[in-house]
Amino acid sequence: MKLLVQVLVQRNPVTLKPLSAFDKAYLQYRDALLLKTPGVTKPFLADNFFKRGSLLQTKWLALHADIPHSSPSSPSPSSSSADDELAGVMQTIEATDAVMAERNSDLKSLDRRLSDPVFLTIKSKNLNAWSLPGLMAPLPESELLHEAAKRGLEETCGQNMELWNVGQVPIGHISNEKEKTFIMKQLILSGQVELNTKIASDHAWLTKEEMSTHFDKGYFESIKDLI
Structure with missing residues (x-):
């Protein structure tokens, strides 16, 4: 079974909710x-x-x-x-x-939806589908999960982001008969995505509700409780 790592990168809310x-x-x-x-x-x-x-x-x-x-x-x-x-x-x-x-309306802006948490998502060139960023190749046996998550994120989204690991253990995993994907969590403090266009064709900062419309239904159902 192949072991993969994906990262749930979250930007916390920075303003209060709009008044009703x-x-x-x-x-x-x-x-x-x-x-x-x-x-x-x-x-x-x-x-x-x-x-x-x-x-x-x-x-x-x-x-x-x-x-x-x-x-x-x-x-x-x-x-x-x-x-x-x-x-x-x-x-x-x-x-x-x-x-x-x-x-x-600018899905690539980290400054959108300031009263809601937003999450980094990418559109993989290989699969032509939206998902969380992470390693696109199986995890080496000698590499720790949090190290692999950091490497995969930098390979896909560049090194121009200041991130903080929420622990060194996964917050959950999704699996099928062929592979198991561990989900690590990080908070973004500052910086911007520098997308590797060889790996991904697009990226977006989405709320949980927006992720439900971008992601494949089965994939979203498998990770929605982790968000």
């Missing part, structure tokens, strides 16, 4: 309460909304010690400036969203 519509609505409502925006609610009992002694309650009490209550017919200057500030923030968010949408 409910989260955005709640934060806008909270900010309106903090600024005592006219027409939002009346009367407003701070003790029913803020936890007593909390930092948010302290901030609200300090803010409203100097801001008189405004009626709907006579909005205060603070309300107008708050609306302008909120409009500016929303414009910034929309511009950022447009930039990130363009970046997310």
Whole structure:
């Protein structure tokens, strides 16, 4: 039986998940309460909304010690400036969203889908199929798994990546009658892929969901619980 090694190279999330519509609505409502925006609610009992002694309650009490209550017919200057500030923030968010949408469409970019973990995948020239990178030849008996994983990754994807081994033992394996493939895990800290075009024709940084559409169904089913 042939022994092979593949590497699950993961880039961890670097930003928080985008806010949902409910989260955005709640934060806008909270900010309106903090600024005592006219027409939002009346009367407003701070003790029913803020936890007593909390930092948010302290901030609200300090803010409203100097801001008189405004009626709907006579909005205060603070309300107008708050609306302008909120409009500016929303414009910034929309511009950022447009930039990130363009970046997310570039499957080769390590900076895509920053709020999700993404994984390095390659399209083998020999098999013409997507898979995890690794050794394309059987593992020599004298070579340790983590050493073989490092060598296979460098042969396929270059040496311009700073990686960290998650242990020196495999996180799992897949096998059939002819071969057994051990899966090692590494985290990428920095760098870029320099693809060896003699071995692979393409590479991509994909989420788990995207891998399910790129990989052969049987192959994905065999590794999905390791991701």
